[in-house]
Amino acid sequence: MAGSVAATTAMRDEVGLYPQGAAFIDGACVPIEEARIPILDWGFVRSDCTYDVVHVWHGRFFRLDHHLDRFEQSVAAMYLKNPYTRAQVVDILMRLVRLTGLREAYVEVLVTRGMPKQATRDPRLCENRFYAFVVPFIWIATDEMRARGIHLHVSDVVRIPPQSLNPAIKNFHWADMTKGLMQAYERGCDMPVLLDLAGGIAEGPGFNVFAVKDGTVTTPAGTCLLGISRQTALDLLQEQNVKTVIGPISPAELRAADEVFITSTAGGILPVTRIDHQPVGDGEFGPVSTRLKTVYWQRHDQGWDCTPIDYD
Numbered sequence: 001m002a003g004s005v006a007a008t009t010a011m012r013d014e015v016g017l018y019p020q021g022a023a024f025i026d027g028a029c030v031p032i033e034e035a036r037i038p039i040l041d042w043g044f045v046r047s048d049c050t051y052d053v054v055h056v057w058h059g060r061f062f063r064l065d066h067h068l069d070r071f072e073q074s075v076a077a078m079y080l081k082n083p084y085t086r087a088q089v090v091d092i093l094m095r096l097v098r099l100t101g102l103r104e105a106y107v108e109v110l111v112t113r114g115m116p117k118q119a120t121r122d123p124r125l126c127e128n129r130f131y132a133f134v135v136p137f138i139w140i141a142t143d144e145m146r147a148r149g150i151h152l153h154v155s156d157v158v159r160i161p162p163q164s165l166n167p168a169i170k171n172f173h174w175a176d177m178t179k180g181l182m183q184a185y186e187r188g189c190d191m192p193v194l195l196d197l198a199g200g201i202a203e204g205p206g207f208n209v210f211a212v213k214d215g216t217v218t219t220p221a222g223t224c225l226l227g228i229s230r231q232t233a234l235d236l237l238q239e240q241n242v243k244t245v246i247g248p249i250s251p252a253e254l255r256a257a258d259e260v261f262i263t264s265t266a267g268g269i270l271p272v273t274r275i276d277h278q279p280v281g282d283g284e285f286g287p288v289s290t291r292l293k294t295v296y297w298q299r300h301d302q303g304w305d306c307t308p309i310d311y312d
């Protein structure tokens with residue numbers, strides 16, 4: 001057992017100590033393989049928790065403030081309280097990345113309901129807990145999928161509706177997503193896109209959806225997470241003077257689009273080349289998605305909206 005490193009311990013000689021990943025639990029940093037949560041934490045037994053995922057690329061956090069803003073909004077909307085301040089969270093994340101030595105990393109922060117001191121069903125009596133972990137960058141799609149474009153399945157599974165849970169809160173209610181994924185695999189597709197109650201396109205497991213038709217790019221709102229990569233795509237498209245619309249997309253419109261792409265922190269801009277085995281447009285990467293994807297990664301190379309990590 002490598003043992004834990006208290007969060008306040010000095011930093012010297014720690015860079016790269018835990019190359020497989022590092023986690024912050026109970027005030028200490030531990031190697032990822034030793035990270036454990038208590039079984040009675042309601043985050044585990046009830047999915048009573050919220051989280052966020054930010055990535056590190058070339059040794060810099062990408063759009064960290066956007067992620068922490070969304071995280072804080074989610075924490076408040078879930079009637080949770082983070083025992084750590086934002087400045088402390090940033091320090092912990094910096095520390096964890098340095099401990100891994102990773103230049104490209106997947107970084108997750110969570111606040112769970114935690115546990116009550118005595119048996120009760122009253123969530124107000126629980127002591128909320130903050131966790132964080134850093135592991136090597138995780139792609140939402142394999143190398144092969146990224147090279148040939150994503151093959152989507154339009155699922156008939158309805159994403160948990162906003163009447164039940166505000167989709168702007170990043171949440172652990174993924175039984176619908178897992179059902180959709182299993183059905184997509186059964187049909188020989190890579191991943192599903194779930195519907196909203198009105199039959200429109202909502203979102204998929206870990207991504208937002210965009211359709212391009214006659215030069216206009218549309219993405220839904222109100223029934224999906226407001227992805228930070230979704231916002232980045234909108235920001236970059238607007239810079240390029242591409243017309244963007246926030247509005248509904250029907251499955252028929254998605255199938256008839258010139259181009260379709262998805263966005264995620266775990267992969268950026270990912271063109272979709274097939275929907276239910278039928279080609280999207282001519283079945284190749286389209287010009288709007290290709291340019292957007294290129295600019296997205298150029299911005300990473302340039303350090304645009306990035307927070308550098310001091311590894312020295």
Ligand SMILES: Cc1ncc(COP(=O)(O)O)c(C=O)c1O
Nearest residue numbers: 206207208225227228229264265
């Ligand atoms: C349900 C859902 N929608 C969309 C996204 C994409 O959000 P972001 O671009 O912030 O990663 C995610 C990210 O994990 C997600 O879980």
